[in-house]
Amino acid sequence: MDFSRVELSDDDQAFLDEVRAFLDTHVTDEVRRRDRETGDNFDEGVHLAMGAAGWLAAELNSEEEGGLNRLRRRIWDLERRRVRIPWVTWGTTSIVVNSVRKHGSTELQREVLPRLERGEVRLCLGYTEPEGGSDVAMAKTRAVRDGDQWVINGSKMFTTGAHNCQYVFLITNTDPEAPKHKSLTMFLVPLDTPGIEIQGIRTVDGDRTNIVYYSDVRIDDKYRLGDVNGGWAVLMGPLNEEHGVVGAADDGLQDVSILIHQGTMMATSVDNVVSIAAKPGPDGRRLLDDTSVGYRLGRSIAKVEAALSAPHMFGRVALAQTMRDISPDLMDILGPASVLPIETEGAADNGGMEYVYRWAPLCGIYGGTLEVFRNMIAQHVLGLGRPNYSHPAKPKAKAS
Ligand SMILES: Cc1cc2nc3c(=O)[nH]c(=O)nc-3n(C[C@H](O)[C@H](O)[C@H](O)COP(=O)(O)OP(=O)(O)OC[C@H]3O[C@@H](n4cnc5c(N)ncnc54)[C@H](O)[C@@H]3O)c2cc1C
Missing domain, CATH: 2.40.110.10 (Butyryl-CoA Dehydrogenase, subunit A, domain 2)
Structure with missing residues (x-):
């Protein structure tokens, strides 16, 4: 894996500026607020704007077919994540596209694919x-x-x-x-x-x-x-993609595992807790001056870093498990005001860690549960054989 920084050429810098301008115009605070209200993880206005501007086609097609090259694809991915674009429905759509291309009749492809690139079909x-x-x-x-x-x-x-x-x-x-x-x-x-x-x-x-x-x-x-x-x-293709069992390319231009979006949201919330813990209170004392706070924060940060670096199936398990493990601990450090959700007056960190706490169980369920992935790792990666759920054999009666 290549962790070096990528120097952008003038053309690529201009591309980055264009992406930012587009996203800042369309993914507004109002879009994010509406998305929290509906829970839809989709915004039709933003989606149609991406279709009309050619971004959906650029993403779906390979460089040879006129789509984005790897570097620009990475820029596009990271910038969308930075602005917290509602993304789930585009995710399910792009998982299925290749199956339609490969297995759909010509008539079906004609009906679906052009409208899909324009954003009209999901x-x-x-x-x-x-x-x-x-x-x-x-x-x-x-x-x-x-x-x-x-x-x-x-x-x-x-x-x-x-x-x-x-x-x-x-x-x-x-x-x-x-x-x-x-x-x-x-x-x-x-x-x-x-x-x-x-x-x-x-x-x-x-x-x-x-x-x-x-x-x-x-x-x-x-x-x-x-x-x-x-x-x-x-x-098989869509399932493998959703499960995150396909390894990332080693050029550093791809997420190392699925659920990195969730992982970076968790990391941002952890950073916010650290800032709060490092700020002196009215009595001049900082939460961090308590060694148990420092220890628990340090342990959480180490877990987050390890989870963000773990590749493919290991990463998805590590990220979902870490969200479950650290969120109660960090809410405990912040105190009672940490249970107030986002945009509630008095919320300790504007509800960041409380959201991670409520989100964590679902991240270990959708696309396959933590238990199922642990079994897949045990069986297919570690070669431990199929799990055996049969009733344990009864001990033999002792001969008298
Ligand atoms: C927010 C959300 C969004 C979702 N979106 C979609 C979607 O768009 N489309 C879709 O089709 N599905 C979707 N799902 C469903 C998701 O994929 C399933 O919930 C998941 O695969 C588990 O299936 P289940 O809930 O039926 O649990 P079950 O399969 O009934 O499992 C129940 C329990 O048994 C355990 N278990 C089951 N089998 C094994 C095993 N072999 N080894 C060990 N433990 C096992 C599980 O871990 C779980 O704890 C979504 C789920 C959620 C929560």
């Missing part, structure tokens, strides 16, 4: 079901063929962004008798099809997600991605 992920999400291959939502059409029945839990999207990348079961990995078929289902009902759910950190019901939803075969019962192959 895609969400319909994997998890009310009965369970860790093993996505267990999907029970049924798709049954009827001539040139399919009829879909079932329900999906936590379809984040569905209310701001036009299509859902849906896992369906098309052969309940087959082994689970050979029973799935993927579709890109238009969300305005009759029979689809979207209901909002607010999570403990204020984010909005959805439960989506599918009742006799009838779609044309052109919305199928890949082969019938061959859905697992279509799903």
Whole structure:
């Protein structure tokens, strides 16, 4: 991994200035306030502006196809994060694009891709079901063929962004008798099809997600991605990307792991706690003068640094676990005013650490739980074999 600073050429500096000007114009305090209120993690005005200015196409296409080169892609990523752009719906959309390009019919690609680059079309992920999400291959939502059409029945839990999207990348079961990995078929289902009902759910950190019901939803075969019962192959690319199992390139121009966005928000909140702890109070004393405060702050900072540096799957586990570990400790250091949320009068650090505390459990659930990733690391990286959840064998009765 190359940690050296990148010197920008005049052209790249001009590009950085252009990105900043664009983002500062469109990602305003009002956009961020509205986003906190709705929990949507999406702003249609900003998204359409990015589409109209060509930023979405530049991001989706490779340098050879006329998109951003690696350095400019990195600048674009970091600057969006710096201004806290509402980002989740673009994240789910870009995870699915390659599957549409690779497995979608020409007709479907023509319908979706140009509008997607203009920002008019967004895609969400319909994997998890009310009965369970860790093993996505267990999907029970049924798709049954009827001539040139399919009829879909079932329900999906936590379809984040569905209310701001036009299509859902849906896992369906098309052969309940087959082994689970050979029973799935993927579709890109238009969300305005009759029979689809979207209901909002607010999570403990204020984010909005959805439960989506599918009742006799009838779609044309052109919305199928890949082969019938061959859905697992279509799903692999997007799943690997969301899980963060694809290693970062070693040129230093990519996040070392997924969840770095969450990690940098946590690091910023830790910096704010340090500033408060280093400031003398009315009696001239600083929180930091208490050695236990110094010890707990130091331990938290060391954990954050280690988590921010851990690559791929290790990083996502380390970051989500660190958010859970340090936020109660740092709120404790700040005292009772730390429980007041953002923009509440008297909040110790404007609610920064309180937000990390409420966000932490979710970061260890979406895209796969901490337990599941720990098992994947144990099994696939450390070679410890499959976990065994069977009941421990009873000790043998002693012979008399
Ligand atoms: C805010 C938020 C947004 C989300 N957005 C989306 C989305 O856009 N689209 C989507 O499809 N899903 C989404 N999800 C769902 C998410 O992917 C699932 O919640 C997650 O995969 C876990 O599935 P589950 O909640 O059904 O838990 P379950 O799979 O029922 O698991 C329950 C418990 O059992 C444990 N467990 C399960 N299997 C194992 C195992 N093999 N080894 C060890 N422990 C295990 C889990 O760790 C967990 O503690 C979102 C979730 C949240 C909270």
